[in-house]
Amino acid sequence: MEKKILEVKGLKTYFYTEDGIAAAVDGVDFEVAKKETLGIVGESGCGKSVTALSIMGLLESPPAQIAAGEIIFKGEDLLKKSDKERRNIRGNEISMIFQEPMTSLNPVLSVGNQIGEVLRIHQRLKKQEAADKTIELLDLVGIPLPERRIKEFPHQLSGGIRQRVMIAIALACNPSLIIADEPTTALDVTIQAQILELMKDLKEKLNTAIMLITHDLGLIAEVAQNVMVMYAGQIVEYADVDRLFEQTMHPYTIGLLESIPGVDLEIDRLDVIKGLVPNLYDLPQGCRFHPRCKDARTVCKEKEPKLYDLKGHKVRCFKYSGTW
Amino acid sequence: MGLFQYTVRRILFLIMVLIGVTIAAFIISNTVPGDPLVANLGQTAMSDPEIVERYERRWGLDRSLPEQYLIYMSNLLQGDMGTSIRSQRPVIDDLKQYFPATFELATLATLLSIIFGLIFGIISAVKRNKLIDHFVRAISVTGISMPAFWLALMSLYLFYFLLDIAPGSGRLSADFSGFSLQTGFLIIDSISAGRFDILKNALYHMILPALVLAGATMGIITRTVRSSLLDVMSQDYLRTARAKGLNETVVIMKHALLNALIPTLTIFGLSYGNLLGGTVLVESIFDYPGLGWYAYISATTLDFPAIMGATILIALVYSVMNLLVDVTYGIIDPRVRY
Ligand SMILES: Nc1ncnc2c1ncn2[C@@H]1O[C@H](COP(=O)(O)OP(=O)(O)OP(=O)(O)O)[C@@H](O)[C@H]1O
């Protein structure tokens, strides 16, 4: 891979709540290279969105606080920047697409206003220039009749079109990194396919680096170069796509893969990963996954495994410690 | 249906409301015990048969009630609301004289309550649960729960007797009594005449009653703005706005406030009606010669033509305000379907 544009080191994002401290992201390291698509997978609540929002600087504090770590974007630590400097990066050099297209657009502002706004603040475009560029963007994301759409309001648009508008907003300033947090989860299956097709197209045209958060391993297999699997706030496996799918190591990832319909395995599907995601306020001793792990041994209950690096394929499991 | 058709339909509706108001006012003034002649003409006029006859013909007193109503309405449409018993002038002239004073006062009070209500509501929501929030909320609760007459008396006592900085009664000080009114609206007349000393004096006379009138409304607006802003601030689209790199002022003042204003607008309309009602009390206490004061005097002297005139006018203003609010609603909120 070429030069990295994002490097996250030892990121710890904690929530300080009445129930205690939740380490939603608990020591996460990864990189994103130029033009790379990094897939992030994991069950609900494992800290994918919190990781993304930490990079964006969009977590509300309190309760959230970045307790440790560095987020190095183009060589500079975002966490050391002022609010103003971070605002200039947000929506400009790093942008984000959210899961909920139905509620992510402002109901009282026109589409043109909501897209044009980004161009006016970051690129200082005049009203007319911004309007022209907005029409180009709508065209780029495959919205028919952009001249008319620009005057419409979110309630007049379908979910798929709204998500296309969100993508247009994200693309407006030619960002070097787009974080897409489950961009298709909330959409109908047919619309999902269209949006994915669009994202793949755009990816080829624009070559932006993408962090793609999803539950859909099939999608990852199609578009990502590298994959990061998260569990209870930590990375449990990291590898390039081929190795992750062909030489899957972590029992959790194996469980996730087995739960994809269409993968032939003689296990009762409902049984693949037993139990629930652990409670962040009351994490199990030892390996966080051990209560649900078919292969767990005594050592798993007693000690926390570190992330073993096997020639770039990283895995947090004692099976690969060399002493299993 | 577009905004235009909606507005037309609302105006038709407003006309129906006004017809209802006139019927109600008419029936009430007819069910009041006593001879309408006695009630309307007074003792001296009663003894003159010519006046009595003229009066009976003009108001169709020998006809049935529905006919009388139609006659009343046709007179009303020609601007004839009868003659005030007390002032012995056409009611319409009295209303023309007193209405501008109240309209100015109520508008100033509304502006004050909207401006302070918005500012306080925004501060309170943005600094939720901080000291300033508690302070602002205490002020708004005070505004809401203090009866207007008490606020009026207390402020008179404080500013007039203790501090001696309040102006006397009326709309202007005696020095300016020669100033001739064009529109009847002092703010407009003084500005168009370039007399800023008069403008200042008029505002000086208006400010205390306006503040007293504004108190409750301001409290209610503060509360509504606070709660609807808090509601809006947890919405996904605000996260989108922040993700665009907008600064917090734009996020709050553009993306949040526009949405929060929607539930608040209804309050603006309703409170204008409350304000008009409140003028009866506040104008009497401050001895400010407006419609409220006129309504009060007319009521205490059983001056029925004047009472009816004032009632109809207040109902008209109130309905027009609510119409304006509803139309604005449709402009701010694109989701409104008519
Ligand atoms: N505002 C908050 N206050 C307290 N805890 C929070 C808050 N937001 C998130 N968390 C905690 O952080 C954890 C990680 O949440 P996150 O949203 O990152 O999960 P996710 O991996 O994105 O899940 P999903 O797939 O459902 O989107 C959750 O378990 C939750 O308990």
Ligand SMILES: [Mg+2]
């Ligand atoms: Mg999430």
